[in-house]
Amino acid sequence: MDLTFTPSPALDGKFKIVNTTVPIYHSKIGKFDLRTISAEDALRLVKSGSNYIKAINQTFKTKKAVK
Amino acid sequence: MAGQYDNITDMGLSFGDGNDNISGVAEQAFLIPISWIKTMAKATAALTSGSLVTISGNHLMIVGKAPIPVATLYDKSGITWKLAGEKLSKIFEQGVELFIPENSVKSLGTLAAVKNYRYILLIGKIDGSGTFWQIGSELISATITDIAGGSGIGPTGEVGSKVTLQSYATAPVYSYEGDVPPVGVAG
Numbered sequence: 001m002d003l004t005f006t007p008s009p010a011l012d013g014k015f016k017i018v019n020t021t022v023p024i025y026h027s028k029i030g031k032f033d034l035r036t037i038s039a040e041d042a043l044r045l046v047k048s049g050s051n052y053i054k055a056i057n058q059t060f061k062t063k064k065a066v067k
Numbered sequence: 068m069a070g071q072y073d074n075i076t077d078m079g080l081s082f083g084d085g086n087d088n089i090s091g092v093a094e095q096a097f098l099i100p101i102s103w104i105k106t107m108a109k110a111t112a113a114l115t116s117g118s119l120v121t122i123s124g125n126h127l128m129i130v131g132k133a134p135i136p137v138a139t140l141y142d143k144s145g146i147t148w149k150l151a152g153e154k155l156s157k158i159f160e161q162g163v164e165l166f167i168p169e170n171s172v173k174s175l176g177t178l179a180a181v182k183n184y185r186y187i188l189l190i191g192k193i194d195g196s197g198t199f200w201q202i203g204s205e206l207i208s209a210t211i212t213d214i215a216g217g218s219g220i221g222p223t224g225e226v227g228s229k230v231t232l233q234s235y236a237t238a239p240v241y242s243y244e245g246d247v248p249p250v251g252v253a254g
Contacts, residue, residue, distance in 0.1 A: 019128070020130065020133070021130065021131055024136075024249055024251065024252065025247075025250075026097075026246070027246045027247075028245060034249065051127055052248075
């Protein structure tokens with residue numbers, strides 16, 4: 001399904017938005033707008049184990065949820 | 068969720084002297100229709116008493132769906148719980164009041180749309196942790212039991228709507244510590 005918004009230019013070629021079509025994201029590490037998010041914050045979200053933003057062709061250690 | 072829990076090295080009821088202990092909830096809530104959820108996180112195996120009520124995973128929406136943000140008024144919103152049921156068959160009745168202090172066509176139209184869904188509700192904690200209280204679960208949903216409001220009367224009247232939800236659970240309330248799925252508007 002297509003996004004309902006234009007993603008931040010900082011994501012181009014480095015990160016991909018998945019599992020959502022909308023931009024306002026209240027993650028456990030803070031609130032972000034995927035239309036304006038920086039590459040640094042995108043990387044923090046990837047490392048936090050986000051279901052909604054993935055790195056392209058990069059590997060990061062992500063935090064697992066504490067059971 | 069809870070079955071029998073009897074870890075005597077862990078259970079306790081206490082207050083930490085000097086702790087902040089602020090009443091109320093944050094002014095941000097999310098209504099999430101259960102039928103819009105692809106994967107619902109839940110409290111995991113009871114290793115500690117806290118784990119009986121802690122949801123640390125992430126709820127995941129069906130693609131194309133999103134939580135409905137609700138911007139509430141601090142002074143008039145909150146959650147409650149109390150025991151219900153007969154002797155030795157108790158369950159907690161959970162209640163929520165959300166006051167939305169405006170009568171915009173967007174808010175009124177949203178109230179018209181949301182009245183007949185089965186939900187979980189996430190509402191921000193006031194402690195600054197960035198985590199949420201959750202009302203309702205995959206076992207028993209929260210439903211809207213009342214929406215009451217008006218224009219207010221005269222210069223001191225109250226404008227807006229109070230939305231009341233109710234659910235039942237084996238715990239007083241759940242602590243949701245995962246991500247809130249992205250939303251389309253700020254709320």
